[in-house]
Amino acid sequence: MDVAAIVTAILARQAVRDPATLRPGMRLDDLGIDSLGRVEVVFAIEEQFDLSVPFNANTPDAGGFDLTSVGSVIAAVEALLGEGRG
Amino acid sequence: MRRVVITGMGTVNALGQDAGTTMAALAAGRPAIAPLEIRDAARLSIRIGAGVRDWNADARFSPAELSLYDRATQFALTAGAEAMAGAGLGRAATPDIRAGVVLGTAGGGLQSAEESYRTVFEAGRDRVHPFTVPRLMHNAATSALSIRWGLGGPSFTVATACASSNHAIGLAFQMVRAGAADLMLAGGADAMLSFAGIKAWEGLRVLSPDGCRPFCATRNGMVMGEGAAVFVLEARDRALARGAGILAEIAGFGMTSDAADMVLPNPEGAAAAMRAALDDAGLSPRDIGHINAHGTGTAANDRSEASAIHAVFGEGPPVTATKSLHGHCIGAAGAVELVACILALRDGVIAPVAGHVAADPDIGLDLVTGHARKAGVGALLSNAFAFGGLNAVLALRQG
Structure with a gap:
C-alpha cells in the first residue's frame, strides 16, 4: 500500500487540486485546508485506512497527529499503521 | 408602527427552481406530483410525492459547501439568493445587526440524520x-443565509410543523414593524422526501396513494412535497427610499393554539387565528378578496378549515389550496404558498385547486378549481394549521 500516494490524494481532493502538484513540504494552511477541512481529512483517513486517528479539534496538537503539512500527515499515518502492525 | 413590505422572493419547489417558473406553473394549474424516485422506494406503501427534480447541487455549490449543506439548506440558500437579487441587495460588507433571518422548518436536516443512522445502524x-451535526441542526439553513449575506441581527429557526413558515414570516414581520430590525429574510425550507421521512408520515395514515385533492368529495389525504421559499421583508419607508420594487405588503399576523388535540384540528382555533390576523391588519372580513387555504387534502383538515372560514366570513371569498400543485412542503408550506399569494395580489391570478372532481356538500366554499381565476385581490389571508394545534395566519395586501 502506497500510504504517501493515498494521503496525498485525500489532501488533494480536500484542496481541490491535482495530486501531482502536491509536495511533502506544502502546508495545509497554504493549501486552503482550514479547521473544518482538517476534520474532513481526518475522517477520510480513518475511512480509507480503517484507523482511529487521535485528533480532537479542541486540542489539535495534543494527539500527536501532525496536520501541519503534506509530509507530516503522511508520516503520522505511517506511524499509526506501524503501531497497528506492531 | 412601521409598515412592512416584501421586496424580494425566491423559491425552489417541485413546480420550479425559481419564482417565475413556479408562478407560471401555479397559473397553469399544473401539478408536480409524480412517482417518487428515492432510495428504497419499493419498500414504501405511498410512492408518490412532489419532489424537486433534476436538482443539480454540484452546479450550485462547491464541494466544501456541499459537505456542510443538507438538501434543505441547499434549497434555502438558492431561494435566498433569488430573493436578495430580486430585492436589489448584496452582501453586507460587515455584519448588519439591523438585518436578520427567520426560517421555518419541521425536519431540519432530516436526510443528513437519516444518512448517519444508515451508516451506524x-x-x-x-x-x-x-459535519453531521452542522448539517442536521434545525438552524442550519438560517445560519447559512446569515453567513452568506452578512446578516448580523436577530436570526433563529421556528419549528411548528406545517405552520413553521407562517410563524417565521409572521415573527419577522413583527420585528420589522416594531423596529427591532430593518430588514429580514424570512420563509422556510424542508426536504422530508426521504425513506424515513415518508415512512413516518405513512404511519399516521394520512397520505394519499393517488393525489392531493383539497376540499374535494373524493379527497383521501395529503401528498408530501419539499422545497423552500425565502422573502425579503423590509420597512416600507426604507424600501421606498431606496426605490425598491414592492411585491406585497404584510398587513397583519394572527396566531393561536387549539390547546386541544395533537393531531385533530379544531375549527375554533383556526377561526380565532384568522380573526386575529384581520384585527392585527385592521381589516374586516369583507376586505378579504381571497384565501390561500391550508387545504391539505385530508378529511379532517379540510372539513375543519371550511367550517372555520364560514364562521369568520359567512360564504367567504374565493379559496384555493395550492398543495394540490406543489405538494405539502411541510415546514416550507406557508412560504411556498406565499408565492401563490403574491401571484394573486400582484397579477390578479388565483391559482386553481388541481384534481377537483366533485363538490363535498360539507365544504361549501367558493373554490377556484380547474383553471386559474382572474380577480382583483386587494387583500388576502394565507392559512397554516399545524399538527399540535398551532395556527398561524398571514394577512397581506397589495403593495
Whole structure:
C-alpha cells in the first residue's frame, strides 16, 4: 500500500487540486485546508485506512497527529499503521 | 408602527427552481406530483410525492459547501439568493445587526440524520460524516443565509410543523414593524422526501396513494412535497427610499393554539387565528378578496378549515389550496404558498385547486378549481394549521 500516494490524494481532493502538484513540504494552511477541512481529512483517513486517528479539534496538537503539512500527515499515518502492525 | 413590505422572493419547489417558473406553473394549474424516485422506494406503501427534480447541487455549490449543506439548506440558500437579487441587495460588507433571518422548518436536516443512522445502524460502521451535526441542526439553513449575506441581527429557526413558515414570516414581520430590525429574510425550507421521512408520515395514515385533492368529495389525504421559499421583508419607508420594487405588503399576523388535540384540528382555533390576523391588519372580513387555504387534502383538515372560514366570513371569498400543485412542503408550506399569494395580489391570478372532481356538500366554499381565476385581490389571508394545534395566519395586501 502506497500510504504517501493515498494521503496525498485525500489532501488533494480536500484542496481541490491535482495530486501531482502536491509536495511533502506544502502546508495545509497554504493549501486552503482550514479547521473544518482538517476534520474532513481526518475522517477520510480513518475511512480509507480503517484507523482511529487521535485528533480532537479542541486540542489539535495534543494527539500527536501532525496536520501541519503534506509530509507530516503522511508520516503520522505511517506511524499509526506501524503501531497497528506492531 | 412601521409598515412592512416584501421586496424580494425566491423559491425552489417541485413546480420550479425559481419564482417565475413556479408562478407560471401555479397559473397553469399544473401539478408536480409524480412517482417518487428515492432510495428504497419499493419498500414504501405511498410512492408518490412532489419532489424537486433534476436538482443539480454540484452546479450550485462547491464541494466544501456541499459537505456542510443538507438538501434543505441547499434549497434555502438558492431561494435566498433569488430573493436578495430580486430585492436589489448584496452582501453586507460587515455584519448588519439591523438585518436578520427567520426560517421555518419541521425536519431540519432530516436526510443528513437519516444518512448517519444508515451508516451506524444499517451499515454497522462506527463513524459518521464529521459535519453531521452542522448539517442536521434545525438552524442550519438560517445560519447559512446569515453567513452568506452578512446578516448580523436577530436570526433563529421556528419549528411548528406545517405552520413553521407562517410563524417565521409572521415573527419577522413583527420585528420589522416594531423596529427591532430593518430588514429580514424570512420563509422556510424542508426536504422530508426521504425513506424515513415518508415512512413516518405513512404511519399516521394520512397520505394519499393517488393525489392531493383539497376540499374535494373524493379527497383521501395529503401528498408530501419539499422545497423552500425565502422573502425579503423590509420597512416600507426604507424600501421606498431606496426605490425598491414592492411585491406585497404584510398587513397583519394572527396566531393561536387549539390547546386541544395533537393531531385533530379544531375549527375554533383556526377561526380565532384568522380573526386575529384581520384585527392585527385592521381589516374586516369583507376586505378579504381571497384565501390561500391550508387545504391539505385530508378529511379532517379540510372539513375543519371550511367550517372555520364560514364562521369568520359567512360564504367567504374565493379559496384555493395550492398543495394540490406543489405538494405539502411541510415546514416550507406557508412560504411556498406565499408565492401563490403574491401571484394573486400582484397579477390578479388565483391559482386553481388541481384534481377537483366533485363538490363535498360539507365544504361549501367558493373554490377556484380547474383553471386559474382572474380577480382583483386587494387583500388576502394565507392559512397554516399545524399538527399540535398551532395556527398561524398571514394577512397581506397589495403593495
